[in-house]
Amino acid sequence: MTASLSKNINIVPFVSVENMMNLVLDVGIETFLRELGGFIEDDFKRWQLFDKTARVASHSTEGVIELMPTSDGDVYGFKYVNGHPQNTRNGLQTVTGFGMLSRVDNGYPVLFSEMTILTALRTAATSALAAKYLAPENADCMAIIGNGAQSEFQAMAFKALLGVNKLRLFDIDPQATEKCRQNLSDKGFEIKACKSAETAVEGAQIITTVTADKQYATILVDNMVGSGTHINAVGGDCPGKTELHHDILLRADIFVEYTPQSRIEGEIQQLAADHPVTELWQVIAGDAPGRQNRQQITLFDSVGFATEDFSALRYVRSKLQGSVFFENLDMLADPDDPRDLFGMILRADKAA
Amino acid sequence: MTASLSKNINIVPFVSVENMMNLVLDVGIETFLRELGGFIEDDFKRWQLFDKTARVASHSTEGVIELMPTSDGDVYGFKYVNGHPQNTRNGLQTVTGFGMLSRVDNGYPVLFSEMTILTALRTAATSALAAKYLAPENADCMAIIGNGAQSEFQAMAFKALLGVNKLRLFDIDPQATEKCRQNLSDKGFEIKACKSAETAVEGAQIITTVTADKQYATILVDNMVGSGTHINAVGGDCPGKTELHHDILLRADIFVEYTPQSRIEGEIQQLAADHPVTELWQVIAGDAPGRQNRQQITLFDSVGFATEDFSALRYVRSKLQGSVFFENLDMLADPDDPRDLFGMILRADKAA
Numbered sequence: 077m078t079a080s081l082s083k084n085i086n087i088v089p090f091v092s093v094e095n096m097m098n099l100v101l102d103v104g105i106e107t108f109l110r111e112l113g114g115f116i117e118d119d120f121k122r123w124q125l126f127d128k129t130a131r132v133a134s135h136s137t138e139g140v141i142e143l144m145p146t147s148d149g150d151v152y153g154f155k156y157v158n159g160h161p162q163n164t165r166n167g168l169q170t171v172t173g174f175g176m177l178s179r180v181d182n183g184y185p186v187l188f189s190e191m192t193i194l195t196a197l198r199t200a201a202t203s204a205l206a207a208k209y210l211a212p213e214n215a216d217c218m219a220i221i222g223n224g225a226q227s228e229f230q231a232m233a234f235k236a237l238l239g240v241n242k243l244r245l246f247d248i249d250p251q252a253t254e255k256c257r258q259n260l261s262d263k264g265f266e267i268k269a270c271k272s273a274e275t276a277v278e279g280a281q282i283i284t285t286v287t288a289d290k291q292y293a294t295i296l297v298d299n300m301v302g303s304g305t306h307i308n309a310v311g312g313d314c315p316g317k318t319e320l321h322h323d324i325l326l327r328a329d330i331f332v333e334y335t336p337q338s339r340i341e342g343e344i345q346q347l348a349a350d351h352p353v354t355e356l357w358q359v360i361a362g363d364a365p366g367r368q369n370r371q372q373i374t375l376f377d378s379v380g381f382a383t384e385d386f387s388a389l390r391y392v393r394s395k396l397q398g399s400v401f402f403e404n405l406d407m408l409a410d411p412d413d414p415r416d417l418f419g420m421i422l423r424a425d426k427a428a
Numbered sequence: 429m430t431a432s433l434s435k436n437i438n439i440v441p442f443v444s445v446e447n448m449m450n451l452v453l454d455v456g457i458e459t460f461l462r463e464l465g466g467f468i469e470d471d472f473k474r475w476q477l478f479d480k481t482a483r484v485a486s487h488s489t490e491g492v493i494e495l496m497p498t499s500d501g502d503v504y505g506f507k508y509v510n511g512h513p514q515n516t517r518n519g520l521q522t523v524t525g526f527g528m529l530s531r532v533d534n535g536y537p538v539l540f541s542e543m544t545i546l547t548a549l550r551t552a553a554t555s556a557l558a559a560k561y562l563a564p565e566n567a568d569c570m571a572i573i574g575n576g577a578q579s580e581f582q583a584m585a586f587k588a589l590l591g592v593n594k595l596r597l598f599d600i601d602p603q604a605t606e607k608c609r610q611n612l613s614d615k616g617f618e619i620k621a622c623k624s625a626e627t628a629v630e631g632a633q634i635i636t637t638v639t640a641d642k643q644y645a646t647i648l649v650d651n652m653v654g655s656g657t658h659i660n661a662v663g664g665d666c667p668g669k670t671e672l673h674h675d676i677l678l679r680a681d682i683f684v685e686y687t688p689q690s691r692i693e694g695e696i697q698q699l700a701a702d703h704p705v706t707e708l709w710q711v712i713a714g715d716a717p718g719r720q721n722r723q724q725i726t727l728f729d730s731v732g733f734a735t736e737d738f739s740a741l742r743y744v745r746s747k748l749q750g751s752v753f754f755e756n757l758d759m760l761a762d763p764d765d766p767r768d769l770f771g772m773i774l775r776a777d778k779a780a
Contacts, residue, residue, distance in 0.1 A: 085520065086445070092758035093438070097776040105773070108628035115561035132484050134499050136532045141504050143495050147486050152493050156506075156528070158535020164766045168437065168534055172760045176508070180488045182520055183510020196769055225763075228770035252767055259771050406444035408524045411577075414516045415604055417548055418580035419611050421457070424449040 081397055085182075086271045086410035087171040089402040091392060099392070099401040100193070106236035108171055109229075113201040113208075113237050115391040118177040119383050120205075123357035125149055126383050128334060138162060146382035153177045161288065169225070170288060171195065177389045187393045188405060191385065196226055198388040200233035202333075203308045203378055207282060209359045209366035210236055210331060210374040211306035215281035216240055221273050221295050222287035222311055223247035223256035230284050230310065231260055236397035243267045246276035247287075274300055285319045286310040298323040306367070309343050320375075322346050331356050331366075333384070342377040353377075433749055437534075438762035441754040443541040443744060451744070451753040452545070458588035461581075465553040465560075465589050467743040471735050472557075475709035477501055478688060478735050490514060498734035505529045505738040507543055513640065521577070522640060523547065531742045539745045540757060543737065548578055550740035551732055552585035554685075555660045557633060558728040560589055561711045561718035562659035567633035568593055572637035573625050573647050575599035575608035575664055582636050582662065584613055587765060595619045598628035599639075626652055637671045638662040650675040658719070659727045661695050672727075674698050680727035683708050683718075685736070694729040705729075 081089060091099065100108050110297050119126070127147040134141045139160030146153055157173035164170055173191035178184055207215075218240045224247070234240035243265050247253045253269045260267060270276040277283050277300050285295045288311055301307065301324055311319045330353045331378050332338035338351060356376070358364035367374055396402050411420035433441060443451065464535050471478070479499040486493045491512030498505055509525035516522055525543035530536055561566075570592045572579050576599070586592035595617050599605045606619045612619060622628040629635050629652050637647045640663055653659065653676055663671045672695050682705045684690035691701060708728070710716035719726055748754050763772035 090757070092762045094758050094776070096761075097773050100773060101777045107610065124646050127486055129484065129486075132481065132495065132497060134479055134481075134497060134504055134532075136499075136501070138533045139535055141497075141499075141530065141532070141535050143497060143506060145484060145486060145493075145495060147488075147493075149488070152486055152734040154495060154508075155664045156530075158530070160533075160535045163534050164532070167764075167766060168536065169761065169763075169766050169769070172536060174537070174759055178493060178508075178510070180486075180493070181490045181512075182515050182518070183518065184524060185489055185508075185526070190759055190761065193769065193773065202733075224767040241617075255768055255771065259768070259774060281766070406440070406446050407526055409445045409448075409521065409541055409542065411521075412519075413607070414519060414521050415576040416607055416611070417521070417577040418544065419607065420583075421449050421452060421545065422611060424446070425453045 082404050084410065085184050086406070086408040087208065087404045088185045088188050088407040089396055089401050090405045093190045093193065095401040096190050096193045099395060099399065103395065105232050109197060109201050109204070109233045109236040110199060112388060112391050113205045113233070116198065116202055116384055116387040117205055117360055119387040120357040120360040122148070123361065131382065144382040144385060146386050147180055149223070150180055151177055151390065152180050153260060153389050155385040157195065162209070175385055175389050177393060184408060187389055188407070189389060189392055192390050194392065196229045198384045199226060199310065199380060200229035202384050203230055203284065203376065204233035204237035206331060206356055206376040207234065207306055207308060210376060211238065212281050212304050212367065212370060213306045215306065217244065217280045218244035218282040218284055219244040219276040219280035220284045220286065221246050221276055222253040222285060224286065224288055226286045226310060227256045230286060231265065232263065234282065235264065240282065241265055244270055244276040244280055246270045246273050282306045282308060284308040284310060287319055293319055294321045295319040296324055297321045298327070300375060303371045303373060305373050307373065308378065310378050313339055315345065318343050318346055325375070328373040330375045330377055331359065332377050333379060333381040336380065338377055338379055341379040344377055406407060434756050436762065437536050438758070438760040439756045440537045440540050440759040441748055442757045443561055443754050445542045445545065447753040448542050449547045451747060452752065453584060453754070455747065457584050461549060461553050461556070461585045461588040461722055464549060464743050465557045465585070467739040468550065468554055468736055469557055469712055471739040472709040473711040474500070477688065483734065496734040496737060498738050499532060502530055502532055503742065504532050504649065505741050507734065507737040509543070527737055527741050529745060536760060538743055540759070541741060546740050546744065547737070548581045550736045551578060551662065554736050555582055555636065555662060555728065555730055556585035556589035558683060558708055559586065559660060562726040562728060563590065564633050564719065564722060565654050569596065569632045570634040570636055571596040571628040571632035572636045572638065573598050573628055574637060575604040576638065576640055578638045578662060579608045580611045582638060583617065584615065586634065587616065592634065593617055596622055596628040596632055598622040598625050620728035634653055634660060635656045636660040636662060639671055645671055646673045647671040648676055648677070649673045653725060655723045657725050659725065659728065661727060662730050665771065667692055667697065670695050678726065680725040682727045682729055683711065684729050685731060685733040689733065690723060690729055690731055693731040696729055
C-alpha cells in the first residue's frame with residue numbers, strides 16, 4: 077500500500093475509506109481536528125473570495141441527494157452527499173458522501189476522496205471552531221444530546237480546540253449513550269451518562285444538540301438553557317428538521333454559516349425571514365463581535381456549508397504528499413495529441 | 429485485472445480510462461455506439477420522467493467547470509465536466525469528465541466512471557440518433573468540418589446507426605484531417621480529404637460541424653447548404669461559441685435537446701428567444717414530426733444534455749456484470765452499526 081503522487085495530470089489521487097481512517101489515526105484524531113479547524117478558519121477569513129452557490133438538491137420521497145460546489149478562484153471543489161433518514165433501519169448510513177478538488181485554470185481534478193468520515197470530522201471541527209469564538213471563556217463541560225454517529229466527533233473536536241474534558245451524555249436510546257461513552261472512555265474525558273436532557277444540561281457551559289430523524293423535534297425547551305450558555309445546534313439541518321424550541325431562539329444571539337441556506341435548513345427556519353443573525357465568518361474575520369459578555373446565550377445554528385468541505389479536502393490534500401494514504405486512479409483520458417482521443421482507443425487495441 | 433461486482437453496498441465499481449477503452453474495444457466501437465444510441469433513445473422516450481435541472485456552472489477566465497445532475501426517480505446521475513479551450517495548447521484535453529450513478533432510494537452510489545471517452549461516444553451517438561429521425565432517407569455521405577477529437581466518433585456513430593460510408597473531411601489544419609483520415613482508414617469508409625469547407629459539403633446529405641475554440645465563427649454560410657440537407661451542429665456549445673451563419677438558422681427546421689439550455693448555449697443563441705424549435709425527445713416519442721420532406725433543411729443544434737450522460741452511464745453499468753472492466757472502490761464508510769462511525773475508526777486502529 078505504497079503510493080506516490082503522480083506527475084501525470086491524468087492520474088488522480090483517491091483517498092478510500094480505509095485510507096481516510098488510517099490517515100486520521102496516523103495524524104492523531106485530535107491533531108487532525110485541530111489542524112482541520114485551522115484550515116476551516118483560514119477559509120472563513122477569506123470568505124469573500126469564494127463562489128458561494130446554494131447546494132443543488134434532488135429530492136425524493138426517501139431523501140435527498142445534493143451537490144455542493146464552491147471555488148476560491150484557484151481551486152474548485154464539490155461534495156456529493158445524500159440524506160436518507162430511513163437508511164439506519166436498513167443498516168445504512170443516513171449520510172454518505174464523497175468529494176473532489178480540481179484546478180480552476182485547466183479543470184483537471186487533483187483529489188478524489190471519501191467524505192462520509194471526512195464530513196463527520198469537518199462538522200465537528202466547524203462546531204468547535206465556532207465555539208472558540210462564542211462559548212464562555214474556559215468552558216470545560218459540554219452536554220451532548222443525541223449520541224449517534226456525530227457525537228464522538230463533536231466531543232473530540234471540543235477537546236482538541238477548546239479543552240473541554242467533561243461530557244454529559246443523553247440519548248432517548250440508552251444504547252447509543254453507552255456506545256458513545258465506551259468509544260470515548262480512554263480519550264481523557266470525565267463522562268456522565270444522563271437519564272434525561274434536563275439532567276444532561278446541568279452545569280454544562282456548552283450544549284450540543286445532535287439528534288437525527290426528527291420532524292420539528294424539541295430537544296431543548298426554554299427553561300433548560302441558563303444564561304451564558306453556548307448552544308451548538310447540529311442536528312437540525314434541513315427543511316422541517318429542527319431541535320430547539322422557538323423561545324430559545326428569541327433569547328439567543330444567533331450565528332450561522334451562510335444565511336440564505338440557513339434560513340431554509342437551520343433552526344432559524346422557525347423565525348421571521350428578517351430575524352437578525354450573524355455569519356460566522358464575520359466573527360472570525362473580526363468584522364462582527366462573537367461572545368460579548370458572560371450572560372449572553374449564543375447559538376451556532378450549524379447546517380454545514382460547501383466551504384467547510386472545501387477546507388477539509390484542501391487539508392487532506394495537504395497531507396498526501398509523502399504519505400501512503402491514497403491510491404492513484406486512472407481517471408482522465410490523456411492522449412499524446414489532445415485531438416487524438418479516438419487514436420488513443422485504437423492504440424489500446426493494438427497494445428492489447 | 430479481474431473483478432466481480434461487490435455485494436457490499438459500500439464498494440463502488442469504478443471504470444478507469446483504460447477499462448473504458450477495453451470495454452469499448454471488447455464490445456466493438458460500432459456495436460457500442462449502436463447500443464448506446466438505443467439507451468439514449470429509450471431515455472428520450474421517457475423524457476417526462478426526468479428531473480431536468482440546468483447544469484451548475486462555475487466560470488473562470490480560463491474556462492468553466494460544470495456539474496450536470498439528473499434523475500429518473502429510481503436512479504440519480506451526474507457528470508463533472510470542464511471546458512477549457514486553451515488546454516490543447518498545453519497538451520491537455522479541452523473537455524474532461526467523470527460521472528456517477530446512485531440509487532435514489534438510499535443515496536448510495538452504484539457506479540463511478542471516467543467520462544472523457546464516454547462523453548465523446550455519447551455525443552456522437554446522440555448526433556447519429558437525431559439524424560436517424562432527421563436526415564434524408566438513405567443518406568450515405570457526410571461532410572465533417574472540424575477534424576479534432578470528436579470527428580472520428582461522429583463518423584463511426586453515423587456509420588453504426590445510419591450506414592453512412594462516405595466521408596468528406598475538412599479542417600483549417602490539414603494535419604487534423606490527415607489524423608482523422610488515418611484513424612478511419614480501415615473502418616469501411618470511402619474518405620475524401622478536402623481543401624475547403626465549400627468542397628467538403630459537395631454532395632453530402634449530412635453536414636457535421638464540429639470545430640472548437642472559436643468565438644462566433646462562421647463555418648457554414650448560407651449558400652453552402654442545399655435543400656434537403658441535414659446539419660448536425662456539434663461544435664457550438666456555450667455562450668459566445670457558434671458555428672453557423674444566422675441565415676442558415678432561418679432556413680432550417682431546428683431541433684434541440686432541452687430548449688432552456690440551448691437558448692443559452694446552442695446555435696439558437698443567435699435567434700430571438702421565441703424562435704420556434706422542436707425538442708428531439710418529442711420527435712423520438714412521436715409527439716412531433718421529424719423530417720417531413722426531401723426539400724427540408726433540418727438542423728440538430730446539439731449542446732449535450734444531462735440525460736444523455738445518464739443514458740451513457742446506465743449503458744456502461746449494464747455492461748459491467750460479468751465483465752472485468754472495472755475496479756472496486758472502497759468509497760463509502762459502512763460501520764456495522766450505522767451510529768458507530770467513530771467506533772469504526774477506533775477498530776481500524778486496533779486492527780492495524
